[in-house]
Every structure is written in structure tokens, then in C-alpha cells.
Amino acid sequence: MKQIYLASALLGLLVSIGAGGLIAFSVTKSSQIKDRSSKSSDLVDLKEPEFQLSNRMVWISGGDFWMGDDKDSYDDAKPIHKVHVDGFWMDQYTVTNAEFAEFVEQTGYVTVAERKLNPEEYPNVPTEMLQPGAVVFIPPTKKVEGSSGNTVWWKWVKGASWRHPDGPQSDLRGKEKYPVVQVAYEDAKAYADWKGARLPTEAEWEYAARGGLERKIYPWGDDLKPQGKYMANTWQGEFPEQNTSEDGFAGLAPVGSFPPNNYGLYDMVGNVWQWTSDWYRADYYQSLAKQKIVSNPQGPEESYDPLEPEVKKKVQRGGSFLCSEDQCGLYRVGSRGKGDIMSGSPQLGFRLVHDDATMAKADGKTLSQ
Numbered sequence: 001m002k003q004i005y006l007a008s009a010l011l012g013l014l015v016s017i018g019a020g021g022l023i024a025f026s027v028t029k030s031s032q033i034k035d036r037s038s039k040s041s042d043l044v045d046l047k048e049p050e051f052q053l054s055n056r057m058v059w060i061s062g063g064d065f066w067m068g069d070d071k072d073s074y075d076d077a078k079p080i081h082k083v084h085v086d087g088f089w090m091d092q093y094t095v096t097n098a099e100f101a102e103f104v105e106q107t108g109y110v111t112v113a114e115r116k117l118n119p120e121e122y123p124n125v126p127t128e129m130l131q132p133g134a135v136v137f138i139p140p141t142k143k144v145e146g147s148s149g150n151t152v153w154w155k156w157v158k159g160a161s162w163r164h165p166d167g168p169q170s171d172l173r174g175k176e177k178y179p180v181v182q183v184a185y186e187d188a189k190a191y192a193d194w195k196g197a198r199l200p201t202e203a204e205w206e207y208a209a210r211g212g213l214e215r216k217i218y219p220w221g222d223d224l225k226p227q228g229k230y231m232a233n234t235w236q237g238e239f240p241e242q243n244t245s246e247d248g249f250a251g252l253a254p255v256g257s258f259p260p261n262n263y264g265l266y267d268m269v270g271n272v273w274q275w276t277s278d279w280y281r282a283d284y285y286q287s288l289a290k291q292k293i294v295s296n297p298q299g300p301e302e303s304y305d306p307l308e309p310e311v312k313k314k315v316q317r318g319g320s321f322l323c324s325e326d327q328c329g330l331y332r333v334g335s336r337g338k339g340d341i342m343s344g345s346p347q348l349g350f351r352l353v354h355d356d357a358t359m360a361k362a363d364g365k366t367l368s369q
Contacts, residue, residue, distance in 0.1 A: 057089040057354060058264045060208050064293065066215050067206055068285055069334030076282040077336050080215070081289040085207045085296055090200065091351035093179075093255040093266050094274060095191065097172045100162060100180040103191050112184040113161040113344055134160035134182050135345050136167050137322060139240050153240040162187075165346045177254040179272045179349040185314050185341040188275045188350040197352040202278040202315045202336075203297045204353060209268035209318070209333045211261030217332050219261040219268045224325075232258050232270030234331055235324035252321055252346075269331040270323070272349035273316040273339070279303040280313040280338040305338060313338045320347035 068080040103109060113134040117125060136157045144152050159168035162182040172178075183191075192198050200208070209219050216222055220231050230247035237244035249257070256266045278299025288294045303312045316339045319331030330337055339348065 056092050057352075058092055060088055060090050060204075060263055062087040063207070065207050065210060067203060067334065069217075069332055069336075071332065071335070074332075074335050076285070077334055078285060079289045080334070081285060081291075082293045083203050083207070083288075083295075083297060084293055085201075085203050088200075088204055089354040089356070090204070090208050090263075090265060091353070092260070092264060094272055094349045094351045095180050095188075096176065096255055097162075097178055097180050098176040100183070100191060101172075103194055107194060109187075109190055109194075111162055111182070111187045111344070112342060113182050114163075128158065129156065131158050132161065133158040135343065136160050136165075137240075137346050139242075141241075143238075143241055160346075162344070175252075175254075177256075178252050179255055179267075181252070181272060181346050181349050182344040183275075183348065183350065184344045185275055185339075187344065191350075192352050195352060197354045199275055199277040199350060200353040201296070201298055202276045202317065203294075205274065205276050205317045206333060208263060208265055209261065211263045211265070211268075213262065217334075219265075219333055220259070230258070232267070232319075232331060233321045234270045234319065235322055235327070237324070239322070239324045239327040249321065267318075269318045269333060271321055272318070272347055273320050273337055273345075274318045275339075275348070275350040276315045276317055278315045280305060280315045280336075282306055312341050314341055316348065322347050 062085050064082060064084045066080050067083045069077040070080055071077070114132045116132055117130040119125070119127075119130055122130065133156055136155050138153055138155050140152050157167040160166070160182065162180050163172060164170050165172075165181050188199060210216065211219050213219070213221065218224065218231065220226060225231070233247055233249050233253040235243050236246040243250050253271055255271075258267065258270070260266045261268055276299075278297075279302055281300040281302075281304045283304075284300050287300075288297060299315070303314070305311065305313055316337035319328060319335075319337070323329060323331050329335075339345075
């Protein structure tokens with residue numbers, strides 16, 4: 001039976017969707033979701049004249065760095081070990097709704113969340129859940145008790161997709177510059193192939209995110225709020241009931257809303273988790289640390305998460321707008337997330353890298369895609 005683990009996930013068993021750990025979700029009817037837009041439409045014009053942002057790439061010169069995080073609770077990010085990466089180009093921003101819409105328009109691509117499941121492959125899945133849909137974050141209206149579990153705020157919703165990230169009542173009007181979300185690994189890779197680029201390795205991602213700063217917690221240093229200023233889109237307040245939005249955003253933010261790091265890269269932490277090309281293994285760093293220095297690591301040969309050994313996962317990095325200091329907290333530059341390759345989420349996006357060093361004549365030069 002194909003991908004039986006996905007069938008189990010759809011039945012409400014534990015799955016991972018990019019929160020660096022396990023979550024659970026249940027089914028919610030679209031009528032139960034608050035309408036966050038004036039009108040819903042499958043065909044939203046994302047080519048409005050005022051949309052001028054064009055994703056550009058920055059040349060990242062290769063070098064050595066210390067990779068990982070030694071925080072007590074981050075066992076899979078230990079031990080810190082020395083890594084070398086060769087130079088590469090990287091998107092300044094995560095891929096936007098407008099950019100992904102262009103890809104879909106030109107290729108006719110249908111994302112994983114928009115596909116109907118074959119009942120023969122998933123005989124145990126309820127009929128209503130064979131329809132296209134995705135996981136949606138729905139904040140509870142009252143305080144969540146510790147034993148309630150995160151199924152309280154994660155719901156599977158029919159009709160949710162990159163076009164309708166919060167369910168069928170939502171759409172992308174006015175969100176051309178927002179990061180595209182609800183993209184599974186397969187979707188991100190298809191876009192990368194179309195652009196003649198690829199997803200970054202985990203090592204490339206962390207090297208670029210650090211921006212030349214060694215052993216720092218965040219892309220800008222060790223202080224979460226230098227001089228009282230928020231540097232990324234994260235959750236403030238009591239999670240999951242109330243986001244006080246002290247950083248200026250209650251949910252997703254347009255790309256580039258916060259200062260870039262020293263390499264000119266925006267939103268390397270916060271806003272959305274980002275896919276990498278590496279398979280996830282909780283013990284991977286332990287094997288790397290046996291070497292004096294590791295050159296251009298590509299990740300383990302296969303996925304293995306001891307908590308869910310049957311689920312194929314890729315590494316996700318950066319944390320999201322749903323990460324608070326006491327819940328998730330994985331917007332630290334050396335921490336690791338993980339996600340089922342068949343699942344997207346409303347807090348998960350991606351950016352691309354490119355290998356053509358002949359285009360780099362000077363550090364910091366940008367390349368228009």
C-alpha cells in the first residue's frame with residue numbers, strides 16, 4: 001500500500017509539519033473557519049502593476065563555519081562541528097505568491113494539497129478526507145490546558161492550498177509579496193527545477209543564514225531584540241491563544257519586512273520555515289562530528305526520525321511566525337526542524353540556490369532571476 005503513513009496522518013495521528021517536533025491535527029469543515037478575506041476566488045490576478053518585487057540572488061562566497069546549536073533541548077543539533085561549503089547563489093527572499101503563481105500559470109502544475117487521493121491507495125481514509133486539502137492553524141478562543149495537545153490549533157481543512165492557505169474562505173488578494181506556503185517538498189522541488197535552480201542543503205542554508213557571524217544564536221547576533229527592536233516575524237504573547245503582534249505582524253509578513261543579515265538575505269529566521277534538500281536524521285550530526293572538517297555535506301542517505309520512523313522527512317530551517325520563546329523557539333540559526341515530505345503547512349515556504357560561480361565577479365553582486 002502506497003504511503004500508508006500519509007493515510008495515518010490524515011486520520012489524525014501524529015505527523016510533523018515543520019515545527020521541529022510532533023503535532024497532531026483533526027478535520028475541520030471549511031464553514032467553521034473565520035473568513036479572513038472579502039471574497040474567495042481560485043483565480044486571483046497576482047500581476048498587479050504595483051507589484052515590483054523581483055526575487056534576486058546574492059553570491060555567497062564559500063568558507064568554513066561551526067554548524068549546529070548546543071542548547072540543552074536541541075539534541076539533534078549537537079554536537080557543533082566544523083563544515084566547509086563552496087560558494088553559491090541564494091535567493092534574497094523566500095519565494096513569493098506572485099512568483100509561484102507564474103510557475104503554475106506557465107506549467108499547469110498542481111500541488112500536492114490540490115490533488116485528490118486515490119481511495120485504492122488509502123482504503124482506511126474517510127471519503128471526505130480524500131478530497132484536496134491541507135493543515136491550517138486555527139487559534140483557540142480560550143486558554144489551552146497543557147494536556148489538551150496541539151490538535152486544538154491544527155486542523156485539516158478541505159480546500160486549503162497555496163491559493164487558499166487558511167482554507168477556502170481565504171485567498172491571495174493583496175498578498176503578492178507574501179511567501180508562498182502550503183507547499184510540500186515535491187512542490188518546492190518542482191518549482192526549483194522549473195527555475196533551473198535547486199533547494200539549499202542544510203549546511204548551505206545555515207552558512208548563509210549566519211551571514212559570517214560565528215557561533216551566534218541569530219543571524220544578527222545573540223540578542224533576540226537588539227536595542228529593543230524585533231529582527232524577525234515571530235510569536236509574542238501566550239501561544240496559541242494570543243499573539244500580541246509586538247513585531248508588527250499577527251500572521252505572515254511580506255518578504256523583506258525585517259532587516260537583512262550581513263549577506264543581504266532577508267527572513268532567514270521567522271516568518272516561514274524553509275525546506276532544505278537534506279533528509280532528516282536525528283543522529284546525523286554525531287556522525288559528522290567524527291571528522292575534523294566536513295566538506296559540502298549533502299545530508300544522510302535516508303530519513304530516520306526515531307519518533308516516527310515510517311515517515312520520510314526533510315530538514316526544515318528557520319522557524320516561523322508561529323514560534324515563540326516558550327513554544328518551538330526554533331528561530332535560532334543553528335536549530336533544526338523536520339517535516340513530512342508529503343505535507344505543506346501555512347508556516348512553511350522555501351528559497352532557492354544556484355551553483356553557477358561564473359556569474360560571480362564580486363561578493364555581494366546580485367543576479368536577477
